[in-house]
Amino acid sequence: MANTIAATDFFSHQDAARRKTSLLVVYYVLAVALIILGVYLAFAGMLVLGKSKSGKDVSAADLWNSKLFLGVTSVTALIVVAGSAYKIKQVSQGGEAVATMLGAKPIEPNSKDPDERKILNVVEEMAIASGTPVPRVFVMENEEGINAFAAGLSPSNAVVGVTRGCIHQLTRDELQGVIAHEFSHILNGDMRLNIKLMGVLHGILVIGLVGFWVFRSSLYSSGRSRSNRKDNNMPIVVLGLLVMIIGYVGVFFGKLIKSAVSRQREFLADASSVQFTRNPGGIAGALKKIGGFSKHSRLATKEAEEASHMFFANGLGSMFLNAMATHPPLEERIRRIDPHFDGEFEKSQAAPTRASQQPRAVVAGLAGMTAGFAIEPDEVVARVGAPSPQHMAYAAGLVAALPEAASESAREPFGARAVIYCLLLNKETEPGMRNLPG
Helix, strand or coil: CHHHHHHHCHHHHHHHHHHHHHHHHHHHHHHHHHHHHHHHHHHHHHHHHHHHHCCCCCCHHHHCCHHHHHHHHHHHHHHHHHHHHHHHHHHCCCHHHHHHHCCCEECCCCCCCHHHHHHHHHHHHHHHHHCCCCCEEEEECCCCCCCEEEECCCHHHCEEEEEHHHHHHCCHHHHHHHHHHHHHHHHCCHHHHHHHHHHHHHHHHHHHHHHHHHHHHHHHHHHHCCHHHHHHHHHHHHHHHHHHHHHHHHHHHHHHHHHHHHHHHHHHHHHHHHHHHCCHHHHHHHHHHHHHCCCCCCCCCHHHCCCHHHECCCCCCCCCCHHHCCCCCHHHHHHHHCCCCCCCCCCCCCCCCCHHHCCCHHHHCCHHHHHHHCCCHHHHHHCCCCCCHHHHHHHHHHHHHCCHHHHHHCCCHHHHHHHHHHHHHCCCCCHHHHCCCC
8 A cells, every 4th residue: 555655646746736726826817817908908999999980090009098998907807806705705604505505405413314324424533533623414415426525614614515426326435535535625725715716707707797788788779779779889789799708708718727726636635535544445446436437426406517626526527628627537536546547447336335334344343442542632733634544543433432322412412412411420531521610
């Protein structure tokens, strides 16, 4: 296993991903500037055309108008900022707002469904290992493809979402690899970046929508007007069409940059998943199953396009341009984890439900050994957000060792208080805990 990790050189991939992301954010700002320039040229061109039609002499110098440029820049920037602010406010309530927007439903903590119990346990283990709050888990019931996402502005309001196909098709090890990948997005701050990208993209899209509204309104007005008024409205129709085209060109380039940012982040999260679990076969197996599954990772929800960069794998199916895909090709992701992958995807079969209810044998064997993995409090604080394989093993053993009744009670407020009181009253509880004030 150590040889595989060394061969893929995950840490160099992490460094390259961070450097690439910074550069692409600069490119994104340049793309917005090009939109402003395009809108200005559309307005300036219409003014020059009107001057020419009136019989006045025109030259290239007439295209520059400082007051017009300042006005267009201000108005365009205001529209972009307002559109972005609207979208950011929409998702600023946290991960639950994003999950709801995607049509996902929360999994109840006391669910008896074997697949749902499996994903709840895996998420709890990962949260304990990383020292972060346990995120609420959502499931996209009507999605048969294998996919997952993490959403939120911080670990405290993050959620993890999975498709029904994900928890039904993947084994426990594969799910652990996928969830470790999503926790990497939580711990590295990718979720916040994803929401910012979603907001900026919406701001640029608003430019195209404004152009479309002007174009449609002018065209409709021209259709109901007399012929002489049609000629008067034609410049506005053309201007609206130009702004609409410019807006969608901006969206096109924005998607290209977003996909490049997302691709590098996906490589980083894949690397972190292996780093956390020390089990390359988990995430590699999940990616291979996506390749061999008839539904792959495709999503049916209409919001898939807007949130495409948040998912574990490409949820949009085939793209007319490979550069537009928000995720790297499956083969490339797998080969970075498993250099010996031959490129062949076996037909995916659903994971055995009963077997998947329990942790791996090696993890289950830790149930009576959790004391041996005890970690000093200072060490826990120092390692929050940096899970290691030892933390993963300790967390899995801790969850497996908990009585089922206590575990279920601790998942809701009233029951959690009862569990705490029982611990305080327990004779084996450390005296310092029994004497806590309050």
